[in-house]
Amino acid sequence: MLLRDICTHFPIRCTEVIFGVDNETILEIHAEYDPSKKSKPKNPAELEDWLGDLNPQSKVVTTDAYVVPLLKKCCNWRQISV
Numbered sequence: 807m808l809l810r811d812i813c814t815h816f817p818i819r820c821t822e823v824i825f826g827v828d829n830e831t832i833l834e835i836h837a838e839y840d841p842s843k844k845s846k847p848k849n850p851a852e853l854e855d856w857l858g859d860l861n862p863q864s865k866v867v868t869t870d871a872y873v874v875p876l877l878k879k880c881c882n883w884r885q886i887s888v
Contacts, residue, residue, distance in 0.1 A: 817841060 822836040 817840045818837045819840040820835060820837050822834075823832060824834040824836075825831060826833050
């Protein structure tokens with residue numbers, strides 16, 4: 807499990823990160839339980855117009871983009887033309 811997964815699924819807060827001598831390698835991560843972050847959605851079913859809350863710019867389709875041919879082999883996409 808990645809650290810970002812732990813932080814998003816559990817109410818913890820990072821208090822300290824200890825690096826190695828190269829200042830890049832993480833040796834330890836200290837965290838503590840943060841009960842103030844523990845919350846549940848109030849009532850998601852009560853939203854009548856949830857589509858109105860979506861950002862209209864959140865999906866931008868780019869038709870003239872290029873990718874490397876290797877992407878076709880490494881990703882399990884249904885439609886990709888290279």
